[in-house]
Amino acid sequence: MNARLPLEELPQRIERIESQLAIQQLPIRYALAVDARDLDAWVELFVDDVSCGRHGRGREVLRRLIDPQVRTFYRSIHQICGHAIDLIDSDRASGRVYCRAEHEARGKWIVMAICYFDEYERRSGRWYFARRRERHWYSSDVLERPGQPRFQNWDAWPDAQPELPHAFATWTPFWSEGDAGLPGQLSGIP
Numbered sequence: 001m002n003a004r005l006p007l008e009e010l011p012q013r014i015e016r017i018e019s020q021l022a023i024q025q026l027p028i029r030y031a032l033a034v035d036a037r038d039l040d041a042w043v044e045l046f047v048d049d050v051s052c053g054r055h056g057r058g059r060e061v062l063r064r065l066i067d068p069q070v071r072t073f074y075r076s077i078h079q080i081c082g083h084a085i086d087l088i089d090s091d092r093a094s095g096r097v098y099c100r101a102e103h104e105a106r107g108k109w110i111v112m113a114i115c116y117f118d119e120y121e122r123r124s125g126r127w128y129f130a131r132r133r134e135r136h137w138y139s140s141d142v143l144e145r146p147g148q149p150r151f152q153n154w155d156a157w158p159d160a161q162p163e164l165p166h167a168f169a170t171w172t173p174f175w176s177e178g179d180a181g182l183p184g185q186l187s188g189i190p
Contacts, residue, residue, distance in 0.1 A: 016087060022127040023085050023120050027097045031078035037070060039063050047121055047128045072156040073103035091122040110154045113137040115164055135163040
Protein backbone atom coordinates (compact mmCIF):
# COMPACT_ATOMS: atom_id res chain seq x y z
CA MET A 1 0.00 0.00 0.00
CA ASN A 2 1.71 3.14 -1.20
CA ALA A 3 -1.06 5.70 -0.82
CA ARG A 4 0.05 9.28 -0.43
CA LEU A 5 -1.91 11.57 1.83
CA PRO A 6 -3.39 14.65 0.21
CA LEU A 7 -1.22 17.75 0.57
CA GLU A 8 -4.10 19.65 2.19
CA GLU A 9 -3.87 17.28 5.20
CA LEU A 10 -0.28 18.34 5.90
CA PRO A 11 -1.15 21.32 8.18
CA GLN A 12 -3.36 19.12 10.38
CA ARG A 13 -0.69 16.44 10.57
CA ILE A 14 1.96 19.00 11.55
CA GLU A 15 -0.43 20.44 14.16
CA ARG A 16 -0.91 16.97 15.71
CA ILE A 17 2.85 16.37 15.77
CA GLU A 18 3.51 19.75 17.38
CA SER A 19 0.78 19.10 19.96
CA GLN A 20 2.23 15.71 20.86
CA LEU A 21 5.73 17.17 21.21
CA ALA A 22 4.45 19.99 23.45
CA ILE A 23 2.45 17.56 25.61
CA GLN A 24 5.50 15.26 25.94
CA GLN A 25 7.37 18.11 27.62
CA LEU A 26 4.85 18.42 30.46
CA PRO A 27 5.80 15.25 32.42
CA ILE A 28 9.56 15.89 32.34
CA ARG A 29 9.03 19.54 33.30
CA TYR A 30 6.82 18.31 36.14
CA ALA A 31 9.54 15.87 37.27
CA LEU A 32 12.21 18.57 37.13
CA ALA A 33 10.02 20.99 39.09
CA VAL A 34 9.28 18.39 41.80
CA ASP A 35 12.92 17.36 42.14
CA ALA A 36 14.15 20.99 42.19
CA ARG A 37 11.29 22.02 44.54
CA ASP A 38 10.44 24.75 42.04
CA LEU A 39 6.81 25.18 43.06
CA ASP A 40 6.35 28.18 40.74
CA ALA A 41 7.36 26.14 37.69
CA TRP A 42 5.28 23.21 38.97
CA VAL A 43 1.97 25.07 39.26
CA GLU A 44 2.53 26.90 35.94
CA LEU A 45 2.27 23.52 34.19
CA PHE A 46 -1.44 23.39 35.12
CA VAL A 47 -4.38 25.35 33.73
CA ASP A 48 -4.94 28.50 35.74
CA ASP A 49 -8.28 27.25 37.10
CA VAL A 50 -7.07 23.73 37.94
CA SER A 51 -9.55 21.85 40.11
CA CYS A 52 -8.15 20.85 43.48
CA GLY A 53 -11.31 19.03 44.52
CA ARG A 54 -12.87 20.06 47.80
CA HIS A 55 -9.99 22.51 48.39
CA GLY A 56 -11.04 24.78 45.53
CA ARG A 57 -9.61 25.86 42.20
CA GLY A 58 -6.52 27.59 40.92
CA ARG A 59 -2.76 27.47 40.98
CA GLU A 60 -2.46 29.07 44.43
CA VAL A 61 -4.70 26.39 45.91
CA LEU A 62 -2.57 23.73 44.18
CA ARG A 63 0.60 25.32 45.55
CA ARG A 64 -0.79 25.26 49.11
CA LEU A 65 -1.60 21.54 48.68
CA ILE A 66 1.72 20.43 47.23
CA ASP A 67 4.05 22.43 49.48
CA PRO A 68 3.53 20.29 52.62
CA GLN A 69 3.51 17.09 50.55
CA VAL A 70 7.00 17.64 49.14
CA ARG A 71 8.29 18.47 52.61
CA THR A 72 7.76 14.82 53.64
CA PHE A 73 10.95 13.85 51.75
CA TYR A 74 14.28 15.54 51.07
CA ARG A 75 15.88 14.49 47.78
CA SER A 76 13.81 12.98 44.98
CA ILE A 77 14.39 11.70 41.48
CA HIS A 78 11.43 11.26 39.13
CA GLN A 79 12.44 9.27 36.05
CA ILE A 80 9.98 9.41 33.16
CA CYS A 81 9.95 5.98 31.52
CA GLY A 82 7.29 6.31 28.83
CA HIS A 83 4.37 8.42 27.69
CA ALA A 84 1.23 7.49 25.72
CA ILE A 85 -0.82 10.41 24.37
CA ASP A 86 -4.33 10.29 22.92
CA LEU A 87 -5.43 13.46 21.15
CA ILE A 88 -9.16 14.01 21.70
CA ASP A 89 -9.54 17.15 19.60
CA SER A 90 -7.41 20.17 18.73
CA ASP A 91 -7.41 21.47 22.34
CA ARG A 92 -7.81 18.38 24.53
CA ALA A 93 -5.83 15.19 25.06
CA SER A 94 -5.30 12.46 27.62
CA GLY A 95 -2.26 10.44 28.50
CA ARG A 96 -0.58 7.92 30.71
CA VAL A 97 2.97 8.43 31.96
CA TYR A 98 5.13 5.75 33.54
CA CYS A 99 7.53 7.01 36.20
CA ARG A 100 9.99 5.50 38.66
CA ALA A 101 10.40 7.87 41.57
CA GLU A 102 12.92 7.72 44.38
CA HIS A 103 12.63 9.71 47.61
CA GLU A 104 15.03 10.25 50.51
CA ALA A 105 12.68 10.14 53.47
CA ARG A 106 13.74 10.03 57.11
CA GLY A 107 16.64 7.61 56.76
CA LYS A 108 15.05 5.52 54.02
CA TRP A 109 15.26 5.58 50.24
CA ILE A 110 11.70 5.02 49.04
CA VAL A 111 11.16 3.76 45.50
CA MET A 112 7.77 4.08 43.80
CA ALA A 113 6.49 2.63 40.54
CA ILE A 114 3.92 5.12 39.25
CA CYS A 115 1.54 5.65 36.37
CA TYR A 116 0.12 9.15 36.02
CA PHE A 117 -3.29 9.40 34.36
CA ASP A 118 -3.37 12.84 32.75
CA GLU A 119 -5.79 15.19 31.04
CA TYR A 120 -4.33 18.01 28.97
CA GLU A 121 -5.81 21.22 27.58
CA ARG A 122 -4.49 23.81 25.18
CA ARG A 123 -5.26 27.38 26.13
CA SER A 124 -4.10 30.40 24.16
CA GLY A 125 -1.94 28.10 22.06
CA ARG A 126 -0.12 26.43 24.99
CA TRP A 127 -0.64 22.93 26.43
CA TYR A 128 -1.16 22.41 30.17
CA PHE A 129 -2.15 19.70 32.60
CA ALA A 130 -5.88 20.00 33.27
CA ARG A 131 -5.77 17.07 35.66
CA ARG A 132 -3.07 14.73 36.87
CA ARG A 133 -3.84 11.62 38.88
CA GLU A 134 -1.00 9.59 40.35
CA ARG A 135 -1.58 5.90 40.83
CA HIS A 136 1.11 3.50 41.86
CA TRP A 137 1.95 -0.17 42.12
CA TYR A 138 4.11 0.05 45.24
CA SER A 139 6.32 2.17 47.45
CA SER A 140 9.11 0.49 49.39
CA ASP A 141 12.50 1.22 50.80
CA VAL A 142 15.17 0.31 48.26
CA LEU A 143 16.38 -2.41 50.67
CA GLU A 144 12.95 -4.07 50.84
CA ARG A 145 10.96 -6.02 48.27
CA PRO A 146 7.59 -4.55 47.29
CA GLY A 147 4.85 -6.50 49.00
CA GLN A 148 7.01 -7.19 52.06
CA PRO A 149 5.14 -6.70 54.34
CA ARG A 150 2.74 -4.91 51.98
CA PHE A 151 2.83 -2.86 48.77
CA GLN A 152 2.59 0.50 50.58
CA ASN A 153 5.69 0.72 52.77
CA TRP A 154 6.12 4.47 53.14
CA ASP A 155 5.20 5.57 56.64
CA ALA A 156 4.67 9.21 55.62
CA TRP A 157 1.87 8.16 53.23
CA PRO A 158 -0.06 5.38 55.03
CA ASP A 159 -3.35 6.19 53.27
CA ALA A 160 -1.89 6.26 49.74
CA GLN A 161 -2.69 2.66 48.99
CA PRO A 162 -1.63 1.34 45.57
CA GLU A 163 -4.39 1.34 42.97
CA LEU A 164 -2.42 -0.42 40.26
CA PRO A 165 -2.67 -2.75 38.47
CA HIS A 166 -6.38 -2.96 39.39
CA ALA A 167 -7.15 0.55 38.09
CA PHE A 168 -6.48 -0.59 34.53
CA ALA A 169 -9.88 -1.38 33.00
CA THR A 170 -8.60 -4.63 31.45
CA TRP A 171 -6.92 -6.09 34.56
CA THR A 172 -9.81 -7.64 36.48
CA PRO A 173 -11.64 -8.98 33.39
CA PHE A 174 -8.42 -10.66 32.27
CA TRP A 175 -7.89 -12.45 35.58
CA SER A 176 -11.57 -13.32 35.97
CA GLU A 177 -11.03 -15.88 33.20
CA GLY A 178 -8.58 -17.85 35.34
CA ASP A 179 -5.26 -17.55 37.07
CA ALA A 180 -3.18 -20.02 35.03
CA GLY A 181 -2.21 -21.82 38.23
CA LEU A 182 -0.32 -18.94 39.81
CA PRO A 183 -1.05 -19.45 43.52
CA GLY A 184 -0.25 -16.45 45.67
CA GLN A 185 0.21 -14.13 42.69
CA LEU A 186 -3.33 -12.85 42.59
CA SER A 187 -3.74 -11.44 46.07
CA GLY A 188 -5.76 -8.28 46.15
CA ILE A 189 -7.95 -8.98 43.12
CA PRO A 190 -11.35 -7.50 43.92
